[in-house]
Amino acid sequence: MKVLVPVKRVIDYNVKVRVKADGSGVDLANVKMSMNPFDEIAVEEAIRLKEKGIASExxxxxxxxxxxxxxxxxxxxxxxxxxxxxxxxSDVHTDIEPLAVAKILAAVAKEEAPGLILAGKQAIDNDLNATGQMLSALLGWSQATFASELSVEGDAATVTREV
Known part of the structure; x- marks a missing residue:
């Protein structure tokens, strides 16, 4: 089974952000960027699935x-x-809205035909927690949110949610 994992570039969680002098946003000059930590967890889970022989790619x-x-x-x-x-x-100051991201991801998913999409629960830059749910709706796929444990057997997945 192919697993698709969306990942987002965000300001590193260890960096103290600075607001621009005019108050119009966050100053991104010379700021360390990294993978969204929740997306990193999704990549790690996909790797675990591959190590178990469940995921092929x-x-x-x-x-x-x-x-x-x-x-x-x-x-x-x-x-x-x-x-x-x-x-x-083209501009690092441009934030793409979750619905636009979900539509692009849906197009990628239709092209790639994954058996499973693992997305981080939210991005630490805007905390919207919307893209995964929108993607699920656009694809007509079932979804589970705030997963703390995942078990996949054949075409079925069992998810334990954070409580």
Missing amino acids: IVVVSIGVKQAQETLRTALAMGADRAILVEAA
């Missing part, structure tokens, strides 16, 4: 700026098999 996908290549390289270094970058913005 792990494809990571990032939607955003060209610099997201670094995030994809991190996922490849962790053990992902392939990476896809969809350049949807």
